[in-house]
Amino acid sequence: MSRLWHWSRRCSRIFTRPNSSLASQLNSVTDADVLHFSKILSSPSSVLSILPSISTSPEELDIYNNDWMGKYFGKSTTVLKPKTTEEVSQIVKWCNDKRIGIVPQGGNTGLVGGSVPLRDEVILSLSNMTQVRSFDPISGILVTDAGCILQSLTDYVAPHNHIMPLDLGAKGSCQIGGNVSTNAGGLRLLRYGSLHGSVLGLEVVLPDGSILDQLTTLRKDNTGYDLKQLFIGAEGTLGIITGVSILTPPAPQASNNVILALPRFENVLPLYKTVKRQLSEILSAFEFIDRTAYDLAVKHGQGRALSEEEVEGAECFVLVETSGGRREHDEEKLNDLLESLLEAEEPLINTGVLAQNPAQFSSLWALREGVTEAVSKEGKAYKYDISVPLSTFKECVDLTRERLRSKGLLNGDQVKAVIGYGHVGDGNLHLNVIAKAYTPEIQDALEPFVFELVASHRGSVSAEHGIGAMKTHALHYSKDETSIAWMKKIKAIFDPNGIMNPGKVLE
Amino acid sequence: MSRLWHWSRRCSRIFTRPNSSLASQLNSVTDADVLHFSKILSSPSSVLSILPSISTSPEELDIYNNDWMGKYFGKSTTVLKPKTTEEVSQIVKWCNDKRIGIVPQGGNTGLVGGSVPLRDEVILSLSNMTQVRSFDPISGILVTDAGCILQSLTDYVAPHNHIMPLDLGAKGSCQIGGNVSTNAGGLRLLRYGSLHGSVLGLEVVLPDGSILDQLTTLRKDNTGYDLKQLFIGAEGTLGIITGVSILTPPAPQASNNVILALPRFENVLPLYKTVKRQLSEILSAFEFIDRTAYDLAVKHGQGRALSEEEVEGAECFVLVETSGGRREHDEEKLNDLLESLLEAEEPLINTGVLAQNPAQFSSLWALREGVTEAVSKEGKAYKYDISVPLSTFKECVDLTRERLRSKGLLNGDQVKAVIGYGHVGDGNLHLNVIAKAYTPEIQDALEPFVFELVASHRGSVSAEHGIGAMKTHALHYSKDETSIAWMKKIKAIFDPNGIMNPGKVLE
Ligand SMILES: Cc1cc2nc3c(=O)[nH]c(=O)nc-3n(C[C@H](O)[C@H](O)[C@H](O)COP(=O)(O)OP(=O)(O)OC[C@H]3O[C@@H](n4cnc5c(N)ncnc54)[C@H](O)[C@@H]3O)c2cc1C
Ligand SMILES: Cc1cc2nc3c(=O)[nH]c(=O)nc-3n(C[C@H](O)[C@H](O)[C@H](O)COP(=O)(O)OP(=O)(O)OC[C@H]3O[C@@H](n4cnc5c(N)ncnc54)[C@H](O)[C@@H]3O)c2cc1C
The missing domain is CATH 3.30.70.2740 (Alpha-Beta Plaits)
Structure with a gap:
């Protein structure tokens, strides 16, 4: 509580507005509601509530009420963990009838306060919906419950020589439903594109409890408006994603990386052009770190520091990764690139350090990925x-x-x-x-x-x-009035009672 | 007229329902409207109308009223060819106020009767909106008017070593706005994915005449609902696309292809798996032709026929294309693939014919692409x-x-x-x-x-x-009731007066 108060004083715009409008419209969960939820859900352990009929200890609810950053703290009394789409549907229908707010929650790794309640909404956790529904090793199309953890899906498709089209630091906790709801980007976007392209179908429980079944396994389907796209990135404000159909790409057979030290930032763009042209389809990452970020990573022991000679006069660094079908070919392309970069008359780079083995590969990545951790230590x-x-x-x-x-x-x-x-x-x-x-x-x-x-x-x-609770007040910097007005209209037709993740995305 | 009659007797479901509902709601264009349009449009040649104040000859309107297949024939009296988004906006506003139906028209190459009027709606042709607005050779992001022809955009980005993410037989006539409105697939989808992934932004004139500006050039933007997605594949029923921002991939440096003869259809899938694994990121097409289709293509002189020995015992054929960054590497991969296929203990293929030069490359493609023409000759x-x-x-x-x-x-x-x-x-x-x-x-x-x-x-x-006018009655075979009901709700909030491409997509 004191934490919330502290934060809300600083960012009053974020918290007060949604709260005030919510307060007048939505109801708190009663013990009668909890009894009803217990009837809907097949297993008793699927209902956590501090209300009398269940009497879970309040501490048990903390991990659901508190977000990953420890910045947002909700006051939900009740967490529901349905096992089937039908159960989700019945819960939502009840909440809609009773005007009870619902916060859909995946792995709770979101970074904008979207996955925890602003007040005492019910938390609907997808963590009990963890079945893979089907996988076709020929097309690579995976159909799965929304609650499957990204890492477990990665492991599931690996023996079939496929990978998930996205990868991110939170993969051990975040769920595919949460990824889709936040339209997560991550490390593979450059190569495999956004979820708007790779998600083929969704099953969604709408705010009135009805089930929108667009869980197709088709790469091509031009039969009317592509409604599922609205839920990709909607952060749980339009409905609850219960099933996901997604295209998984074949696993690359070989990966390599190199870190390049640049004398001037101005060289980054011509370098990017050159690298894109020479590495073409095997380029899978092109990451930028400025000198201050690099120094910080090194200071906090992240990854393998380059030698003094290597970093001398460098204003910034670029990490280039390749992923391809044949190691020799990829290495040849990468070596040729480095040679041509170093031998150029006016070189774009000072120096380049190529990973020679898997350990070096990881430690070069650690330099880049470690910046986040270094920042939090600093x-x-x-x-x-x-x-x-x-x-x-x-x-x-x-x-x-x-x-x-x-x-x-x-x-x-x-x-x-x-x-x-x-x-x-x-x-x-x-x-x-x-x-x-x-x-x-x-x-x-x-x-x-x-x-x-x-x-x-x-x-x-x-x-x-995403926007979550954190950036609702800043939305207008990226979306014009017409766009925001249309978002509100869309929200209003899907969720006229405003029960679905209230106060998130739109104020 | 007689043609329409003839067709509508056979497919009465397609024509009668939308017509009857339209008739009661929408108004015909009057001479007063035409005079108003002439004021909005900067150049007199932008208005074609058989109504008195302009008196274009009816024949001049035929190419706009008649679709590519010669199956659908509208009775529009007036074609408008605005040059700017502002002009489009003013036309649409007027039509909305006067309850006049509008058919947005691109290159008019659509194959489902979506681009011509069912009755006498105004045709709003985008063919005068042909400016490239910007191109960033580093990111490959192209921003362009919707009326640009696909081929001209391909030519525009070629000197920068980029290609359009889609390619199709109609490229010489179809427009990027039409491509987006039909969510066109075509020959590059396997490699570059769907337009839902590669279209980054749209500018759309909504049915009330307002302009929805989501013409960003950002690969990543998670600020609320991705509304532009609704217009991708909406076939002009939700608004008029006037601008498109699209990600163009780097041009591959080398392309190659091979045709494979298979003894049994059952081998296609294991073959696909093998080819995907071995060619990995350079696989850019995997096209299937059954024996009857092959024989027909050969009969009508499409492409290079294989020798008798090569086709003997073949139940079907597969065309494999590679596109990659370096010719030697790609050839090596393709040769290795063929060797391993032919030397397998239980070979999946009878034989394979590899293109040795650009002419052979084209003639192998002609075998596959020529099927369409052969069919129409047959x-x-x-x-x-x-x-x-x-x-x-x-x-x-x-x-x-x-x-x-x-x-x-x-x-x-x-x-x-x-x-x-x-x-x-x-x-x-x-x-x-x-x-x-x-x-x-x-x-x-x-x-x-x-x-x-x-x-x-x-x-x-x-x-x-797409659905167009041709398949509205068949929509329910691919979309359930809930989905269709939601499509109708979306249509109703964007276009409450039903002026935008009436009778298309939804009955
Ligand atoms: C260490 C770390 C690294 C990260 N790296 C990246 C990164 O590289 N790229 C990136 O984009 N993000 C990144 N994130 C942010 C976050 O992990 C992603 O946004 C992730 O996709 C959230 O998934 P989740 O299951 O944890 O969702 P949650 O945090 O539980 O929820 C996120 C939002 O989605 C909604 N939601 C969740 N599940 C559903 C559902 N089934 N139906 C409807 N709505 C739902 C919630 O209500 C909430 O608004 C990172 C986070 C951490 C902690
Ligand atoms: C020879 C040939 C080959 C083809 N090959 C393929 C293929 O491989 N893959 C494929 O998917 N299709 C293919 N098509 C179908 C067709 O070419 C595509 O659908 C194309 O994208 C249509 O573009 P267009 O500019 O001609 O649109 P039009 O035919 O003019 O219009 C198509 C639809 O989009 C709407 N529309 C057009 N422009 C706009 C706009 N600016 N704003 C809003 N709505 C608009 C129209 O109202 C109509 O409903 C082919 C067609 C032909 C003739």
Whole structure:
């Protein structure tokens, strides 16, 4: 509670508005409701509630009420864990009739406070829906319950020589239903595209309890509006995804990587062009880290540090990964690339370090992936997950730094560092401001400054994490009035009573 | 007129229902409307109308009123060819106020009668909106007016070493706005995925004349519902697409192909698996032709016939195409594949013919692509463009043949041949019944038989061509009641007056 209070004072815009409108419309769960839920659900352990008829201890509900970052804390009294779509449907129907808010919850790894209640909504956890429904090893099409954990699906298709079309740090906990609901991006997007392309079908329980069955296993189906697309990235505000049909690509036979040190940021783009042309279909990642981010990763022991000689004069670094069907071919392409880069008359890079074995491969990736952890070790981070044109990556970092400097905040006592890293291939920049502590001054210096900067480039204030509860007030920086008005109309026809994940995405 | 009559007698369900409901709601264009349109449009040549104030000759309107197949003929009096989004917006606003139906028209190459009026709606042709708005050679993101012809965009990005993510036989006439509106599939889908993944943004004039600007150039943008997805494949029934932002992939440096003769259909699937594994990321097409289709292509001089020895004992053929970054590597992979196929203990193929040069490459493709033309030379075709599980391709063809035989129709005088060909990789089968003439007996033997067959496999009655005016009555074979009801709700909120492409997609 005190945590919520503390946070909400700082970000009053985020919490007060949805709360006030909700309060008047939605009802709290009663003991009678809980008794009814117990009848719907086949197993007694599927209902957790602190209300008398069940009397779960409040602590048991904490992991459901509290989000991954420990920033948002809901006050739900009741968590339901249905095992079938039919059970989900009956719960939702009841809640709709009784005007009880529902928060769909997957692995609860979301980073924008979307997966926990703002007040005392029921939490509907998908974690008991974990059946693979079918897999066709020829087409690679997987049909599965929404509650399957991403890692377990990866393991499931591996023996058939397939991989999931997405991969992300939270794979051991996040669920495929949560991935689809957040339209998760992650590390494979450059190669396998977005979930809007690879999700072939969905089964969704709509806010009135009816079941929308679009769980096809067809790669091509042009029979009317593609309604399932609306639920991809809707963060549980339009319905509950219970089943997912998804295209899994064949596993690459070989992977390799190289880290390149660049004298100037300006070289990143021509380098990207060259690498794309030479590596073509085997290029699977092109990740950018600025010097500050690199130094931080090294300082906190993330991955394999390059030698002093190798980093000398480097303004930034690029990690290039290849995934292909034949190791010799891929290595030849990568070697030729490095040779041509180093032998160029005006070289784009200072130096390049090629992984020689799986251990080196992992430690180069650890340099890039370790930035997140290094940031959290270094201090309190203001994280902006934005999409801007590739050419403005550096400008965004520099202007933010300048802004903090001009406010007198860029000193060891307040802000320690401003760093930029991210997926160049996707135009996705992670702009992180690392402070000693979260303070209103820093917050005010950064917002709406960063959002306005993003808007000036017609960028996105949320490239992959979504809006959740955290960014509802910033939505208008990336979507114009007409778009927001249409989102509201869509929300209103699917969920006229506003029971589905209230206060998220739309204020 | 007589043509429409003739057709509508046979397919009364298609025409009568929408007509009757339309008749009561929508108004015909008056001369006053035409005068108003002339004021909106900057150039006089942008208005064609047989009404007095313009007096275009009726013949000039024929190409707009008549569809590509010559099957559908509208009675529009007026064609408008705006040059800007603003002009489109003003036209639509006027039509909405006056309850005048609008048919958006691109290249008019659609194959389901979607692009021509059912009655006398205004035709809004996008053919004057042909500006490329921007192209970023680094990200490959192209932003363009909707009226640009696919081939001209292909030519536009070629010098930058990029290609369009889709390719189809109609590329010389069809427009990118039409492609998006039909969610066109075509020859590159296996490799580059569907337009739901590669279209990044759209600008759409909604039925009330307002402009929905979601023309972003971001690969990642998770800020609320992805509304643009609704317009991809909506066939002009929800609004008019005026601008498209699309991701264009780097051009492959080398392409190759091989045709494989198979003793049994049953081998197609294991073959597909083997080929996918060995060619991995360079596999760009895997096309299936049954023996009857092959013989027909050869009979009508399409492509290069194989030798007698090569086709002996072949029940069907597969065309495999590779596209990759380096010729030597691709050739090596393809050669190794062929060797391992031919040397297997129980070979999946009888023989394989590899293209040795660009001319042979084209003539192997011509064998596959020429089937369509051969069919039209051979007789009148009943064409079913369906998605079914790969394993049922042959069954679908065999059962259809059996059905016609059991009705006594499979003889030279009525049905000449039943053939199957298509995109194995996409699960898309073209089932064609070639008759001497279109007759009610054949039609009745085929429908709803084929649709029911498709439905029994949870397939799609329209894999890539859409619903248009032709298949509104068959929609329910691929979409359940809930889905259709939701489509209707979506239609109703976007287009409450039903002015946008009336009678298409939904009855
Ligand atoms: C270490 C770490 C690394 C991460 N890396 C990435 C990354 O690289 N890319 C990226 O995009 N994200 C990343 N994330 C964010 C997060 O993991 C993803 O968004 C993930 O997809 C969320 O899945 P989940 O099952 O945990 O969903 P939850 O957190 O439980 O829920 C997320 C949202 O989806 C809704 N929801 C969940 N399940 C359903 C359902 N079945 N039906 C309807 N709505 C549902 C919830 O209501 C909520 O609004 C990362 C998070 C962590 C902690
Ligand atoms: C020889 C040939 C080969 C073909 N091959 C393929 C193939 O391989 N794969 C495939 O999928 N299709 C194929 N088609 C079908 C057709 O070409 C495609 O559907 C194409 O995408 C239609 O584009 P168009 O500009 O001609 O649209 P049109 O035919 O003008 O219109 C098609 C539909 O889209 C709507 N529409 C058009 N432009 C707009 C707009 N700007 N805004 C809103 N609505 C609009 C129309 O109202 C209509 O409903 C083929 C057709 C031919 C003739």
